[in-house]
Amino acid sequence: MRRSVGIPLALGIGLAILVLALAVGWQILVLDDPRPLTQGLSTRDWVMLILGGIFFALVLAGLVALSAWLVREMRLNQRQRAFLDAVTHEMRTPLASLRLYLDTLGRHDPDPEQRRAFLGRMQRDVDRLDHTVEQVLHAARAEEHRRGLPREQVLLIPLLDECIEELRSRHELPASAVQLDVRSSAAVRGNRAELAVVFRNLLENAVQYSDAPVEIRVRVSPKGDDRVDVAISDRGIGIPAQELRKIFQRFYRTGRDVQRTAVGLGLGLFIVRSLVRRQGGRVVARSEGSGAGSRFVVTLRAASELAAEPA
Numbered sequence: 001m002r003r004s005v006g007i008p009l010a011l012g013i014g015l016a017i018l019v020l021a022l023a024v025g026w027q028i029l030v031l032d033d034p035r036p037l038t039q040g041l042s043t044r045d046w047v048m049l050i051l052g053g054i055f056f057a058l059v060l061a062g063l064v065a066l067s068a069w070l071v072r073e074m075r076l077n078q079r080q081r082a083f084l085d086a087v088t089h090e091m092r093t094p095l096a097s098l099r100l101y102l103d104t105l106g107r108h109d110p111d112p113e114q115r116r117a118f119l120g121r122m123q124r125d126v127d128r129l130d131h132t133v134e135q136v137l138h139a140a141r142a143e144e145h146r147r148g149l150p151r152e153q154v155l156l157i158p159l160l161d162e163c164i165e166e167l168r169s170r171h172e173l174p175a176s177a178v179q180l181d182v183r184s185s186a187a188v189r190g191n192r193a194e195l196a197v198v199f200r201n202l203l204e205n206a207v208q209y210s211d212a213p214v215e216i217r218v219r220v221s222p223k224g225d226d227r228v229d230v231a232i233s234d235r236g237i238g239i240p241a242q243e244l245r246k247i248f249q250r251f252y253r254t255g256r257d258v259q260r261t262a263v264g265l266g267l268g269l270f271i272v273r274s275l276v277r278r279q280g281g282r283v284v285a286r287s288e289g290s291g292a293g294s295r296f297v298v299t300l301r302a303a304s305e306l307a308a309e310p311a
Contacts, residue, residue: 013067019060091132094125127170149280150191153303156220156230157182159192163199164218171207173214178203181219186228187303190279195300198275198283201268202232202296209294210236226302227281233295239287247285248273276300 101118104110110118157180164178188195206216219231239247246252250270269285276283281300287293 016060016063016067019056019063022056091129094128097125098122149189149301150194150278151189152191154188154190154192154195156186156188156228159196160199160218160220160230163196163203166200167203167207171214173207177214178216178218181217186220186222188228188279188300189303190281190300194275194278198272198298199230199232201272202298205268205296206232206234206236206294210234222302223299227299228302230298230300231295232298233293235293238290238292239285239294240290241287244285244287248283272296272298 101122105115105118160180164180167173168175168178203216203218207214210216215235217231217233219229219233221229221231223229248269250267252270273283276298279300281298283296283298286295286297
């Protein structure tokens, strides 16, 4: 990736230096006779100098902008190719597993215990396919523009309990692996289904990027400006400081080593940011660096604001 991006970047820098050198040379040629400098420049000389400087500045700015755009598009294209590879992997792997188990069940008559084991693994493969399809659909809908903000009142504690219990069941985690710290009963306004997608994605990421034993803390606390914070912390691999803002981009996955070892499409955090914004809230990522775990804070509007606004 660095080599393919470095070529247009080096070319753009080289051309910018060339344009700058031509601009300086042109100014020297215009003023090759020192007499106008001592006697004063004529109106024609001033016009040529000013127009020439403006034109060279515009060419230089356009060249820099074009180079930056080209590098950005190449990186996006690379992330899209990585996304297609990830989708292919996420689809083919469970499908191949399902086919194997179905062939085994069709050709042989396993005992009841083995049959139950096969059915359990097939169910997990179906859940994995369903999750992949849902992520793609959520990403496609995440940037749809809606008029007005959601006004539905959502109780956070039952919603978070539901998401946490689902996570524990899916990954067979003990009760101590995910703990909910509630400072006060909180209600926010938003779309309950979309908030469920937000918290499921953040909890799934916390498990996916954590080594055993998994330790996740979910903390709900009110803020003084009619907002409620939901912080999801883990003790996983952490996030480098230079990537904290990039991780919410579409198709972005932090680190090459992580891309090779962790499953996923690079859409989860993009979906989280888009859906949180649609609720009128915001989400930030914090981490002390690699190996130090990470913390995602979702700030939502308190439901108490409903009484202050006209219906």
